[in-house]
Amino acid sequence: xxxxxxxxxxxxxxxxxxxxxxxxxxxxxxxxxxxxxxxxxxxxxxxxxxxxxxxxxxxxxxxxxxxxxxxxxxxxxxxxxxxxxxxxxxxxxxxxxxxxxxxxxxxxxxxxxxxxxxxxxxxxxxxxxxxxxxxxxxxxxxxxxxxxxxxxxxxxxxxxxxxxxxxxxxxxxxxxxxxxxxxxxxxxxxxxxxxxxxxxxxxxxxxxxxxxxxxxxxxxxxxxxxxxxxxxxxxxxxxxxxxxxxxxxxxxxxxxxxxxxxxxxxxxxxxxxxxxxxxxxxxxxxxxxxxxxxxxxxxxxxxxxxxxxxxxxxxxxxxxxxxxxxxxxxxxxxxxxxxxxxxxxxxxxxxxxxxxxxxxxxxxxxxxxxxxxxxxxxxxxxxxxxxxxxxxxxxxxxxxxxxxxxxxxxxxxxxxxxxxxxxxxxxxxxxxxxxxxxxxxxxxxxxxxxxxxxxxxxxxxxxxxxxxxxxxxxxxxxxxxxxxxxxxxxxxxxxxxxxxxxxxxxxxxxxxxxxxxxxxxxxxxxxxxxxxxxxxxxxxxxxxxxxxxxxxxxxxxxxxxxxxxxxxxxxxxxxxxxxxxxxxxxxxxxxxxxxxxxxxxxxxxxxxxxxxxxxxxxxxxxxxxxxxxxxxxxxxxxxxxxxxxxxxxxxxxxxxxxxxxxxxxxxxxxxxxxxxxxxxxxxxxxxxxxxxxxxx
Amino acid sequence: xxxxxxxxxxxxxxxxxxxxxxxxxxxxxxxxxxxxxxxxxxxxxxxxxxxxxxxxxxxxxxxxxxxxxxxxxxx
Numbered sequence: 001x002x003x004x005x006x007x008x009x010x011x012x013x014x015x016x017x018x019x020x021x022x023x024x025x026x027x028x029x030x031x032x033x034x035x036x037x038x039x040x041x042x043x044x045x046x047x048x049x050x051x052x053x054x055x056x057x058x059x060x061x062x063x064x065x066x067x068x069x070x071x072x073x074x075x076x077x078x079x080x081x082x083x084x085x086x087x088x089x090x091x092x093x094x095x096x097x098x099x100x101x102x103x104x105x106x107x108x109x110x111x112x113x114x115x116x117x118x119x120x121x122x123x124x125x126x127x128x129x130x131x132x133x134x135x136x137x138x139x140x141x142x143x144x145x146x147x148x149x150x151x152x153x154x155x156x157x158x159x160x161x162x163x164x165x166x167x168x169x170x171x172x173x174x175x176x177x178x179x180x181x182x183x184x185x186x187x188x189x190x191x192x193x194x195x196x197x198x199x200x201x202x203x204x205x206x207x208x209x210x211x212x213x214x215x216x217x218x219x220x221x222x223x224x225x226x227x228x229x230x231x232x233x234x235x236x237x238x239x240x241x242x243x244x245x246x247x248x249x250x251x252x253x254x255x256x257x258x259x260x261x262x263x264x265x266x267x268x269x270x271x272x273x274x275x276x277x278x279x280x281x282x283x284x285x286x287x288x289x290x291x292x293x294x295x296x297x298x299x300x301x302x303x304x305x306x307x308x309x310x311x312x313x314x315x316x317x318x319x320x321x322x323x324x325x326x327x328x329x330x331x332x333x334x335x336x337x338x339x340x341x342x343x344x345x346x347x348x349x350x351x352x353x354x355x356x357x358x359x360x361x362x363x364x365x366x367x368x369x370x371x372x373x374x375x376x377x378x379x380x381x382x383x384x385x386x387x388x389x390x391x392x393x394x395x396x397x398x399x400x401x402x403x404x405x406x407x408x409x410x411x412x413x414x415x416x417x418x419x420x421x422x423x424x425x426x427x428x429x430x431x432x433x434x435x436x437x438x439x440x441x442x443x444x445x446x447x448x449x450x451x452x453x454x455x456x457x458x459x460x461x462x463x464x465x466x467x468x469x470x471x472x473x474x475x476x477x478x479x480x481x482x483x484x485x486x487x488x489x490x491x492x493x494x495x496x497x498x499x500x501x502x503x504x505x506x507x508x509x510x511x512x513x514x515x516x517x518x519x520x521x522x523x524x525x526x527x528x529x530x531x532x533x534x535x536x537x538x539x540x541x542x543x544x545x546x547x548x549x550x551x552x553x554x555x556x557x558x559x560x561x562x563x564x565x566x567x568x569x570x571x572x573x574x575x576x577x578x579x580x581x582x583x584x585x586x587x588x589x590x591x592x593x594x595x596x597x598x599x600x601x602x603x604x605x606x607x608x609x610x611x612x613x614x615x616x617x618x619x620x621x622x623x624x625x626x627x628x629x630x631x632x633x634x635x636x637x638x639x640x641x642x643x644x645x646x647x648x649x650x651x652x653x654x655x656x657x658x659x660x661x662x663x664x665x666x667x668x669x670x671x672x673x674x675x676x677x678x679x680x681x682x683x684x685x686x687x688x689x690x691x692x693x694x695x696x
Numbered sequence: 697x698x699x700x701x702x703x704x705x706x707x708x709x710x711x712x713x714x715x716x717x718x719x720x721x722x723x724x725x726x727x728x729x730x731x732x733x734x735x736x737x738x739x740x741x742x743x744x745x746x747x748x749x750x751x752x753x754x755x756x757x758x759x760x761x762x763x764x765x766x767x768x769x770x771x
Contacts (some may be wrong), residue, residue: 064725102753105725232717239716242725268754269737278741370756374744377758383745483720483761488747488754 004045004053006086007165010075010110011094012103013061014363014489016122019152020094021058022501024161029058031505039071040404048162057086063102065109066238067208068483069407076208079113080201090168091117092161097127097134098490100257104143104249105242108176111145112200116171118146118164125151131260139256144172153495177248179203182240186229207234271491276367285368289390292355296394296425300347307347311340330526338522341600342515348394348425350507356387356402357502361494366486373484379466380473381418382411382484389415389465392422393458396659397510400666410478416666417676418468420659421652423461426601430650431457433605436623438643453647460651525570525596525603532568540564570595584649584685585642585692587631597655604650641695645688653684700765701746703736709767710734711750718764727751734767 011017021029025044032041042058059078060071067073078086091110095103100121111117127133140147146164150157179200180187187199194202229237274280315332322328359365365387373383384406391399399419406412423431431454439450536543540563544556551559565571574592581591593607608626629637654660660673667673697712711730719728727750728734737754738747744759 063722066721066725068720068722099752101751102727235721236716238721239724239729242721243729246727246729272738272747276738276740276747366756370740370745370747373756373758374740374742483722484745484756484758485720485723485726485761486745486756487726488756490754 002052004055005048005165005168006089007054007056008078008086008088008091009056009058009094010091010106011061011120012063012096012099012106014487015061015094015096015099015103016152017061017094018058019495019498020092020120020122020150020161021056022497023152023155023158024054025056027501027504029501031509039074041074046162048166052166054162054165057088062106064106064242065113065204071404073208076204079110079115080204088115090165090171091115092120092165093117094120094122097121097123097132098130101246101249101253104252105245107143108245108248111143111173112175112177112179113204114173114175114198116168116173118148118168118171119143120161121147121149123151123153124149124156125154133258133260135256139252142252142256144174144176146171175200177244179241182237182244186237207238267491272367275364276371281367281371285371288359288364292352292390293393295351295355296348300351303347304344307344308340311336311343315340329530330523333530334523334526335519338519338526338599339515341522341603342511342519345395345425346507346511349398349510350503352391352394352398353503353506354499356391357499358494361492361498363489363491366488369486370488379469380411380414381466381469382406382408382415383486385411385415385469388419389422389462392419392424392465395424395426395510396420396422396656397662398506400659400662401506401509403666408483410473410476413478413667413672414469414472414476416663417472417672418465420654420656420676420680421461421465421468423458423651424601424656426656427457427650429602430604431647433623433626434638434643434647437627437638438640440640457647457651464652522599525599528570528573529565529568529596532564532571534567536567537564540567565592583692584688585645585696587637589629590646594649594655597650598657600658601650601655639696641692644695645692648691649684649688651684652680652687654680697766697768700734700736700748700762700767701743701759703734703767703769705736705739708733708735708770710770711765712768713766715764719761723755723757723761726753726755728765733770734765 009017009021021042021044024046028046029042029044032043039060044056044058046054046056048054057078059075062072062075065076065079067076078084079088079091081087091113093103093107093110095107107117107119121134134149136147136149146167148157148161148164150161152158180191187203190199190202275284315336318336319328319332322331356365359368368386369383371383372386376383376385385403388399388402391402396419399422400416403412403415403419406415435450435453439453442449444452531537541556541560544560544563545551548556548559566575570592571588573595574588577591577595578586578588581594586594589608593604596603596607626638627636631637654677660677663673663676664670700709703709711728711732711734713730714724714728716724729751732751733749734751735749736746737749739745740747740756745756746759746762747756748754
C-alpha cells in the first residue's frame with residue numbers, strides 16, 4: 001500500500017459536488033464537525049487503484065474563496081494552512097456544465113493558491129439537451145490543467161477521474177492571473193513586508209474577515225496586521241480582482257465553449273411559471289405541506305405501531321425469561337422502554353428527511369424560499385426558516401439541524417430559538433388525552449369542538465413561534481449583515497443515491513446523538529421512580545396491607561405500586577414542586593408527570609398511567625381514571641380550567657432535554673439553550689397560571 | 697439609468713454601475729458587475745424578493761439590495 005492521496009473536493013453549491021463525493025465513496029463516509037464549530041465535516045475513503053487509497057474531504061459548497069459564512073471560512077482556512085493534517089495533495093474543483101463561467105471563478109482562485117488543481121465538469125449528460133459543446137484540449141491548454149468530464153447521473157467519467165487524481169503530481173501549479181495587476185503599488189509594499197511569499201495567499205489572509213465580520217476562529221497567519229487600507233478600499237480591490245478573473249474566464253470560454261441556444265429546451269421557465277405563480281405557487285406549496293403532514297402523521301403510524309408493539313413484547317419476553325431482580329427491571333422498564341422511545345421516532349424522521357432532501361435536490365426548495373421570504377421577514381425570520389418550521393411539527397431536533405443553510409446568523413439564531421414552539425409529534429399524545437377528557441362534545445358550524453381544539457393548538461404553536469421571533473428580532477442586538485442571495489438552481493430529478501444517503505445519515509445522527517440523551521434520562525427516571533428513602537418506600541406493601549386489609553392480591557399490588565411511587569425520589573420531587581404548580585390547577589401527581597416529561601413529552605401519559613395505578617396503558621382506562629380523580633373539595637381534578645391550563649403549559653414550555661442538547665451543539669454555547677429553557681418555561685407558567693385563574 | 701428595483705417583469709437591461717460598499721461580495725462574484733446583462737424573471741408577491749437572471753446566473757435578491765444596482769434598459 002502506498003500512502004493515501006489527500007483530496008479536497010471543492011465547488012459551488014448545486015454543482016453536484018456531493019453527488020461526486022457519494023459516487024466516489026459510497027457509504028464509506030463519516031460526518032463529523034470541525035473542532036469548535038458546527039460546520040459539518042464530511043470525509044470518505046475511495047479506492048483509486050488496487051494499491052492506492054484516496055482520502056476525500058467534501059468541503060462546504062462555496063461560490064468563492066472570499067468567505068461570507070462560517071461554512072465557507074472552513075474552506076479558506078484549510079487551503080491556507082499547509083500544516084493542517086487535512087491539507088490536500090490535490091484540489092478537485094467540481095463545476096456544472098451549465099454554469100461553467102461562474103463556477104470557474106472558484107477554480108481560478110484555488111489554482112492561484114499553487115495547489116495542484118484539476119477541473120471536473122459535471123452533468124455532461126445535459127450538454128446535448130442544452131446545446132453546449134466544449135473544446136476540451138483547448139480548455140485544458142488555456143486553463144493549464146486537466147479536465148475530466150463526468151456525469152454522476154449516468155455514472156460516467158468516474159474511472160477517468162480516479163486516474164487523473166492519481167497523476168496529480170503532473171498538474172501545473174502556476175497561477176491563472178497575476179494578482180498584483182489589480183493594484184501594483186499595494187502589492188509591491190506587501191511584497192517588501194513579506195518577501196518570498198505567495199501574494200495571493202497574503203491577500204486572502206488580509207481580506208478574509210473583511211466581508212464577514214464575525215469569524216471568531218483564530219487567524220491563519222500574522223499578515224492580518226498589514227491593513228494599510230480601509231475595508232471599503234479592500235472591497236473595491238476584491239471587485240477589481242473579480243473583474244480580472246472574469247476577463248480571463250471570458251477569454252478562455254470564448255473559444256472553448258459554444259452554446260447553441262436554439263437546441264436548448266427550457267424546463268426552468270415552464271416550471272417556474274407555475275411553481276412560483278402568485279396563486280398557484282402557494283397552492284402547490286400548501287399541497288406539498290399536506291402531503292408531508294400526511295406522511296409524518298399517518299403513513300408513519302403503521303411502522304410506529306409495529307415498533308411499539310415489538311418493544312412491548314420484547315420487554316415482556318425478557319421479563320418472563322430472565323431471573324427476577326434489579327438488573328432485569330432496569331433492563332425491561334428503563335433501558336428497553338428508553339430505546340423504544342428513540343426508535344419509535346425513526347419512521348417520522350426518515351419520512352421528513354426523505355421529503356426535505358427530494359425538495360432540495362429537485363431545486364424546488366429555493367422556490368419556496370423565494371415565495372416565503374417577504375412574509376417571514378416581517379417576523380425577523382428568513383425565507384429559509386420555512387424548512388425548520390415545517391420539520392418542527394415532527395421533531396424539533398432535525399428542525400434545528402435544518403437551520404444550517406441560513407447564512408444570516410441573527411435570522412438563523414431566531415429560527416433555532418422559536419422552532420420548539422411548533423407542535424412536535426411528542427405533544428400529540430398529551431393533547432389527545434387531555435382533549436378527550438376536558439373538551440365537551442358538540443360542534444360549531446359542523447366542526448366538533450375537540451377537532452377545533454387540536455387545530456387551534458397547532459395554529460397556536462406556529463403563531464407563538466412567529467410572535468416570539470418578532471420579539472426576539474426587536475430585542476436581540478446582534479449585528480449581522482442582512483443579506484439574502486439565493487441561487488435559483490435548475491430543476492433536476494433527484495438522484496436516488498443522494499436521497500438515500502441523506503436519509504440514512506440524518507436518521508443515524510438522530511438515533512446516536514439524541515438517543516444517548518433520551519436513554520440516559522429514561523434510566524435516571526427509572527431509578528428515581530424505583531427507589532426511595534426511608535421506610536415508607538421500603539415497607540410499602542406492609543403499610544398498604546395494614547391500611548386496606550380488604551384488598552385482594554391483584555388490587556393490593558396496584559395500590560402498593562402507587563404508594564411506592566408516591567414515596568419514591570421522584571414522588572418526593574413531585575410533592576416538593578406542588579406549591580409552585582398548585583396555582584396552575586395541578587397536584588403533585590401531575591408534577592411528577594411534568595418532571596418526567598423532560599425526557600420526552602409523551603412520557604406524560606405513561607407516567608400518569610403508573611401514578612393512577614392502572615394495569616394497562618390502554619388510553620380509555622387512563623382517561624377514566626384521570627376523569628374520576630378528585631380534589632380535596634370533591635370537584636374533579638381535570639376540568640376545563642386545569643385541562644386547558646395543562647395543554648397551554650405543554651404548548652409553550654421547553655420540556656425536551658434532547659432539543660436543548662442539540663441547540664447547545666448548534667449554537668456552540670449554553671447561553672441559548674438556557675434562554676429557551678427559562679424563557680419558554682416562564683412564558684408557559686404565566687400563560688397556564690392566568691388561564692387557570694380566569695377559567696376556574 | 698434606473699435602479700434595478702424599478703425594472704419591470706420580462707425587461708432586459710445592462711448593469712451600468714453598482715454601489716460596491718452596499719452589496720455583498722458574493723453577489724458581485726456571481727456576476728453582478730457593470731457591463732453584464734440582467735433580466736427580471738419574476739417578482740414575489742409584494743414585489744420582493746426579485747428573481748433575476750444576471751449574466752448566466754439565476755438568483756433571487758431582496759429589493760433593498762436591488763436598490764444599489766443601476767441598470768440601463770436594452771431597446
